[in-house]
Amino acid sequence: MATSFTIAGRTFRSRLIVGTGKYPSHAIMRAAHEASGAEMVTVAVRRVDITRQTESLLDYIDPARIFLLPNTAACYTADEAIRTAQLGREAGMSNWVKLEVIGDKDTLFPDNEALLEATRVLVSDGFVVLPYTNDDPVMCRKLEEAGAAAVMPLGAPIGSGLGIQNPNNIRIIKAQAGVPVIVDAGVGTASDAAIAMELGVDGVLMNTAIAGAEDPVRMAEAMRLAVQAGRLAYESGRIARRMYASASSPFEGVVGR
Amino acid sequence: MTITLNGDPHDVPGPLTVSDLLSHLQIDSRRVAVELNLVVLKRHAFETTTINEGDDVEIVNFVGGG
Numbered sequence: 001m002a003t004s005f006t007i008a009g010r011t012f013r014s015r016l017i018v019g020t021g022k023y024p025s026h027a028i029m030r031a032a033h034e035a036s037g038a039e040m041v042t043v044a045v046r047r048v049d050i051t052r053q054t055e056s057l058l059d060y061i062d063p064a065r066i067f068l069l070p071n072t073a074a075c076y077t078a079d080e081a082i083r084t085a086q087l088g089r090e091a092g093m094s095n096w097v098k099l100e101v102i103g104d105k106d107t108l109f110p111d112n113e114a115l116l117e118a119t120r121v122l123v124s125d126g127f128v129v130l131p132y133t134n135d136d137p138v139m140c141r142k143l144e145e146a147g148a149a150a151v152m153p154l155g156a157p158i159g160s161g162l163g164i165q166n167p168n169n170i171r172i173i174k175a176q177a178g179v180p181v182i183v184d185a186g187v188g189t190a191s192d193a194a195i196a197m198e199l200g201v202d203g204v205l206m207n208t209a210i211a212g213a214e215d216p217v218r219m220a221e222a223m224r225l226a227v228q229a230g231r232l233a234y235e236s237g238r239i240a241r242r243m244y245a246s247a248s249s250p251f252e253g254v255v256g257r
Numbered sequence: 258m259t260i261t262l263n264g265d266p267h268d269v270p271g272p273l274t275v276s277d278l279l280s281h282l283q284i285d286s287r288r289v290a291v292e293l294n295l296v297v298l299k300r301h302a303f304e305t306t307t308i309n310e311g312d313d314v315e316i317v318n319f320v321g322g323g
Contacts, residue, residue, distance in 0.1 A: 019323035029321070044322025047263045047315065048289060050282060057319055058288055073322050086297040087317050091290035158323065185323075207323030 002228060003235065005202045007180050008096070008128040008149040010067070014039045015197065016227040017069070017182065019207025023216060026060040032210055033066065036220035040067040042098050042207070044074075045088045063093065069130070071098040076111070078118040085122055096128040098152070098184075098205075108158045108185075112139050116146055123147030132184050135169040137176055150179050152205060155196060156186025159208040163192035167199055174200045190219075190226035197230025198238070261313045271310070275303040278314070289318045 004013045018038045023029035033041060041061065061068070070088030075081035078101060085097040101118055103111030110133050122129050128149045133139050140151040153173050156162035163186060164170060174181045183196040184205035193204050204227055213219035258271035269278060275298060279286045291298045292315040298306055308314060 019321070021321040021323045023321065042322055043319040045290070045317050046320045048284060048318045050263060050267070050316075053283065056285075056288060057321055068319065070319065071322050083292075083295075083297070087290040087292060087315075088319075089290075090297055090300060091288070091317060091319055 003231070005180055007130070012039050012203070014224075014227075015203040015231055016193070016223055017041070017184075017203055017205040018210055018220070018223075019205075020044075020057060020061070021207050022211040024211075026055055026057065028216055029211070030060040032216040032220040033061070034220075035217050035224065036210065037224045038066065040069050042069045042071045042205070043088075043092075045070055045072070045084050045091060067096075068092050068094070069096055069098050071132075072100045072118075074102065075100060076102050076114075078114040078121070081114070081118045082121050085118075085127060086125075089127070094128070095126055097122060097130065099129050099131040109154075110134060112136070116142055119143055119146045119148055130182070135166045135173065137169060137172045140173045140181075141176060144177060144179050148179060150182055150202070151177060152182045152184035154185035155183045155192065156188075158185045159212075160186050161188030161209060161212075162186055163188050164195050164199070167195065170196065170201060171199045174202075187223075190222040193223050193226040194230035194233070197227055198234050200234055203227075258310045260308060260311065263315055269308070272307050275306045275308060278308055279303070279316070282316075284316065289316050291316050 004011050014037045016038050017040045018036050019042045070092055072081040072084040075084050081101045089095050101111045101114040103109050119129050119131055130150045131143050131148050132152045135153040143151050155164040180202040182203040182205050183201050187193050187206040187209045196204050210216050210220045275291055294313050
């Protein structure tokens, strides 16, 4: 019933990708992941805390069922992102990377120039690159031409919960892309995820919308359903929008007329 | 022997291999990546790569993120 999609030869049945950050606890994170049905989750790459033994995130993620996607969060230059991606490859079990090169600390919008450079370098080094970028169709085309395995335009700033700010751009990006399109960042609630999917994109990536909800596990369930509903609606071919009414009941045979 | 470990000076019995350093720090080698003097090491090189006085070592792992 649910259609799957493929990135770089790897097929996913779930179109919802979730993060591992900002959860109240690792246990809640694991339960939320389960409820979301996600088959891929993002992780960050950071220095080990030498001073103490901390609980390992990986104890709460089953690698047999969930694919780890390291990110290059908090990298502000191409070099930082490339270095972090390489470390992520060695720490993990794949050559996939969610590539972020941040251009502004308040909006966390990407530095697209550096992002494009880092994409080229990492693609030539054999990485499967999923770049986080703006809802800019020209930028998405350039990233695809640079070898990105998918493009990930933001819906709104990371963690903002503002939803899809520019749906028309997202629609254009999907219409022009030859690789999967995943809306990444800005989703706030279930309808945002459904709207993204109704635009025709292949998947949605979110973290804060679930981790920051009052009940992350139930929100994860809501998101799972929203992504499925949005995709099903898209595949079902919605009605056109009309300025005026079009009656659903017949005119003929009205009593007393 | 003093090295720079994750940005701070650190005393270790040395010289020693990367594997030995991880054991000394009680870090599971399967869950980390190591960078030595700005070069990211392949995991299979942990046992054969030696850390010397003054080396700059970074040990990273996966943490929660979006």
